[in-house]
Amino acid sequence: MNAGAPADAAPRRIVVGYTANDSGADALALATRLATASEAQLDVVMVLPSEARSSTVPSDVGYERHLKARSRSWLAEASASLDPDLVQSLHVRYAESFAEGLIESAHEFGASLIVVGAARGGILGRSRIGSVANELLHSSDVPVALAPAGSRELAASAGVSRITAALGSRPGAGVLLDAAVRLTKSLRAPLRLLSLVPIDLPSGMDEGLAELTGTAHADEVLAAAKRELPAGIEATAEVATGDTIEAAVRSLSWHEGEIVLVASSRLATPSHLFLGSTASKMLRELPVPMIVVPRSTTEPRANGRAAGRTTGKASS
Numbered sequence: 454m455n456a457g458a459p460a461d462a463a464p465r466r467i468v469v470g471y472t473a474n475d476s477g478a479d480a481l482a483l484a485t486r487l488a489t490a491s492e493a494q495l496d497v498v499m500v501l502p503s504e505a506r507s508s509t510v511p512s513d514v515g516y517e518r519h520l521k522a523r524s525r526s527w528l529a530e531a532s533a534s535l536d537p538d539l540v541q542s543l544h545v546r547y548a549e550s551f552a553e554g555l556i557e558s559a560h561e562f563g564a565s566l567i568v569v570g571a572a573r574g575g576i577l578g579r580s581r582i583g584s585v586a587n588e589l590l591h592s593s594d595v596p597v598a599l600a601p602a603g604s605r606e607l608a609a610s611a612g613v614s615r616i617t618a619a620l621g622s623r624p625g626a627g628v629l630l631d632a633a634v635r636l637t638k639s640l641r642a643p644l645r646l647l648s649l650v651p652i653d654l655p656s657g658m659d660e661g662l663a664e665l666t667g668t669a670h671a672d673e674v675l676a677a678a679k680r681e682l683p684a685g686i687e688a689t690a691e692v693a694t695g696d697t698i699e700a701a702v703r704s705l706s707w708h709e710g711e712i713v714l715v716a717s718s719r720l721a722t723p724s725h726l727f728l729g730s731t732a733s734k735m736l737r738e739l740p741v742p743m744i745v746v747p748r749s750t751t752e753p754r755a756n757g758r759a760a761g762r763t764t765g766k767a768s769s
Contacts, residue, residue, distance in 0.1 A: 465493050465494070465563070465564075465565060466493055466494045466495075466496055466562050466563055466564040466565065467484050467487055467488050467493050467494070467495050467496065467564055467565070467566045467567075467568060468496045468498055468555055468558050468559045468562060468564040468566070468567045468568070468595075469481055469483075469484035469495065469496070469497050469498065469567075469568040469569075470498060470500065470551060470555045470567065470568065470569045470570075470585065471497050471498060471499050471527070471528065471531055472499070472570075473527040473530075473531075475570075475602070475605070476569075476570030476571060476572065476583075476600075476602075477531075477570055478570075478605040479570040479571065479600040479601070479602060479603065479604035479605050480568050480569050480570035480600045480604075481497065481531055481534075481535075481605070482600065482604045482605040482606075482607065482609070483568055483570075483598060483600035483604045483742050484497075484568040484598075484600075485535060485536070485539065485609045486607070486609050486611060486612060486613065486710070487566070487568070487598070487613065487640075487712075488539060488540075488541075489536065489539060489609050489610075489612065490612040490613045490639075490640045490641075490642070491639040491640050493540075494540040494541065494542065495535075495539060495540065495541045495542070496541075496542050496544060496558065496562050496564060497528060497531060497532065497541060497542070497543050497544065498544045498545075498546055498554065498555060498558045499524045499527065499528055499544070499545050499546070500546050500547070500548050500550075500551045500553075500554030500555060500558075501520060501521065501524060501545060501546070501547050502547070502548075502549075503547045503548055503549050521545055524545050525543075525545060528543040528544075528545070529543070531543075535609075536609060539609075544558060546558055550585075550588060551585045552585050552586075552588035552589045552592070552593070553588075555567050555569070555585075555589065555593075556589070556592070556593050556594070556595065559593075559595040560595075564595065565595065565596065566595065566596050566597075566598055566744070567589060567593060567595050567596070567597050567598070568597075568598040568600060569585055569586050569589060569597065569598075569599060569600065570599075570600045570602075570604070571583070571586070571599065571600065571601055571602045572584075572586070582599070582736070586599060590745055593747070594747055595747070596632070596744055596745060596746050596747065597744070597745050598712075598742055598743070598744045598745075599736070599742060599743050599744075599745075600742055601739070601740065601741065601742060604742065607709065607710065611709065611710045612640070612642070612710060613640045613642045613710055613711070613712055614642065614643075614708040614709060614710035614711055615642055615643045615644070615645055615708045615710070615711045615712075616633060616636055616637050616640065616642050616643070616644050616645070616711070616712050616713075616714065617644075617645040617646075617647050617711060617712070617713045617714070618630060618632075618633035618644065618645070618646055618647065618713075618714045618715075619647045619649055619693075619713060619714065619715050619716075619731075619732075619735065620646060620647065620648055620649060620674055620716075621648075621649040621716075621731070628716060628746060628747075629714060629715070629716040629746055630646075630674055630677060630678060632714060632746045633646070633678070633714050634678055634681045634682060636712075636714065636744075637682060637686060637688075638682065638683060638686070641686065642686075642712075643686065643687040643688070643689070644678060644682070644686065644687070644688045644689070645688075645689050645690075645691060646671060646674050646675055646678060646688065646689070646690045646691070647690075647691050647692075647693055647705070648668075648671040648674070648690065648691070648692045648693060649693050649698070649701070649731065668692055671690035671691065671692050672690065674690065675688060675689070675690035691705070693705070697734070698731055698734040698735055698738075699734055699735075699737065699738050702734075702735050702738040702739060703738055707739075707740050707741050708741075711741040711742075712741065712742050712743075712744060713735070713739060713741055713742065713743045713744070714743075714744050714746060715731070715732040715735065715743060715744070715745055715746070716732075716745075716746055717732075717745060717746065717747055732745060
């Protein structure tokens, strides 16, 4: 049984990888919006280098104590900026890498989502993949959300204005549709189903036939989604147009507070992420956060959402 939470589960606990810089603030802001909208618990995690890595971390006990105390202080400052009604918990963890520490934390808490920020130096409103995000997007068995640069400027009260699920015709589309429906139920946000079929089709295909195929695909997935959604939640379908994925993304309208869901590449191992070429191309143009969903669904190991509020103290 896989250690992560099911890829199509609504968020009950959300792990955010926090660093005391703009990227960490962006990740915390996105995670807070998602946690507030879905009434999930937020687990704010700082990952320190494992003590076993003596080549990079001094073995001096005093230094270790200072590093941990400083991390707790940064976490406390981050916590103080959050809504006091938000269920939250602060954690310091050790691991060989930041990404490994976040995946292990997600397993420990039964989290159904990991949130990280963009690499430094990225364009405002865009997600630039750094080493941590890259490792997560090619190894995590838990869905990963990428917070674009500047996400901290959007208030938590903005919530989630719309969920867009980018669906192709290749394996993984069914898992993504299921994830989108469940997330939409949790967040009570409108759902837009974006058919990428015309762009997925072989080059040289008649444009009219490609458009017809895309429209039929969009209608099919829309009907499937509406069967699962409760009354009162809006669902629409749209067909991507453009010679390339990048052009299609640029041609679409995007709402402030929107979230995009994409599936892992068919090259991903079962129940794990692997950011494919289509999602990578989308990410370069997207002005909104992206959530990448693992290939298949599994049962969670961990305990789900914790009851009651926490003290806000960092655990070790």
